[in-house]
Amino acid sequence: MYAIRRSAVVLGAAALAAASLTFAPSATAAESPTRGCAYPRVCFYLTMSDWNAKDPNAGFQDLTSSWQNLGSASKGADMVLNTRNDDVAHLRVQTNSTGAVWNMCLPPNSAHQFGSAYTVTGICISTSSSC
16 A cells, blocks of 8 residues: 555656646747747848748847848848847948948847848847837
8 A cells, every 4th residue: 555655646746746847937938939030139031931931041149349240141131030128239231222331220029121222231239128
């Protein structure tokens, strides 16, 4: 009889532990990918097909005090997605017709679509929570 009680206690403890694991908040659940872009990244999608397929071509997550130049996997992207909750992404954008360069701020948890008239050439992620 002792063996039966001991088994019941062990099984009960295992069930309780499993239940507590089931209800515990999960960091990965809170940080689930958005359109294939894992938190806390800023992702670039070269084409709308990549965006629709949730297949980013490049992602950046390091905070920097200066510009990071974009390589061929992200330069000229049609879509940019910022999955960060509290940090803005500054984007350096070039107007293709005139060559004029300007900066754009992408707020946390937002996306921006660029037309063919523009090329994104750089990124700088800041700890600022607003533009």
